[in-house]
Amino acid sequence: MGREKQFSEAAVLEDVADLFALHGYQGTSLATLLAATGLGKQSLYNSFGDKRALYLKSVECSAARFQPLEAEMQGAPSGRAALVAYFDHLVGKCDSDALADKSCIVAAGLLEGVDDPLIVETLRAKWAGLRELLRDTVERGQKDGSLRNPAPAAALADLLLVVTAGLRVNARADFGTARLQSSVGLALSMLDNDSLLEATRGPPEGPH
Amino acid sequence: MGREKQFSEAAVLEDVADLFALHGYQGTSLATLLAATGLGKQSLYNSFGDKRALYLKSVECSAARFQPLEAEMQGAPSGRAALVAYFDHLVGKCDSDALADKSCIVAAGLLEGVDDPLIVETLRAKWAGLRELLRDTVERGQKDGSLRNPAPAAALADLLLVVTAGLRVNARADFGTARLQSSVGLALSMLDNDSLLEATRGPPEGPH
DNA sequence: ACTGTAGTTGACCGATCAGTCCAATACCGC
């Protein structure tokens, strides 16, 4: 019964996620959201709740958008090919005309230093989820022989996480796509490195 | 003539820089600044101007605080040792009790997506300056033989920049110091890698 | 001690913040 919504919740959520990725949680005002989505304040509150809830939902939306890539990675012929696809996707988005693509809502949110503990915990969980995906992929590459670096997969995944986040910052610093790709290439070559190479300093490895 | 200031501008600027690093430019309100520094609004405006000017000055202050490390790097016995000192400093700060140390005002500011073009340009310039330092250090390491990766120093510096920024994000994600150090170790091992390493895109299976 | 100058304090400003309330509207089932 009643009137039907005159917008697609999913589409709005995607726009919102872009804005949050671009300007962060605190840096995105309701007014900005309203102007970008074109809908009224009450419609937004009816559908998604307050700003916090909207943000959390847009994080989920962002994660959902990531799923096709995840599938592509799992369908890749080797662990290494999966990682190439992953970074291709990452760098490719930085080349997009839409500058919103240059950002990651999770990485931006983590670095932003929000106070809200629920938000922080959610972002950490998403980041940990990505880490698991990367760790599994690295492990797979080590098993299928496409990655010859014998360091613990978890440690390599941590570094790939570092690269993922760092690429975003460099993209903001106006580095061209070519330079981002070069960085990715070097990072991948590290995964290929089969010389001794254990962490030259610090603990032998992290917790298993 | 007149009354003398009852605070040290330099000390205040350091506190302010910590706050900006922690919560970003947009995320740090005047009220927060006032409460943390303990001084009145007008004192702050008299000494530093408006929020934007204060931010820019705190960025400079942050860069100045970096100088001792830069000197240490230049005094290091080798290019590689200089980079070890650099990352030791970086990771060491993440271990600090003060969580403000876990952040970098430049990296945070870049990822934050501020609109102000002067701020963005300033941050980009600082980031580029750090890149030059890293490039020179890598070059030095390649010449003195402490770094065996023959890839272009500029490309390696880009990746070290990526690592620098990414470490900050992982630190926010509550990764322990051990895991950060492990990531640094792997990144350094990449610099030691003397196998193939072509820049952008590696062959599926290296002809090793 | 007087005077001029600089620093400090707190009241105050309009704009914007996130969020609420309510009346008007449009639609579904009947």
Added chain:
DNA sequence: GCGGTATTGGACTGATCGGTCAACTACAGT
């Protein structure tokens, strides 16, 4: 058509935003 329900737009709230103003205070030079 009619009744009920969900959506919508606009007015409105108190809090906070960055920033200004003027009165007050403390000190240096004379």
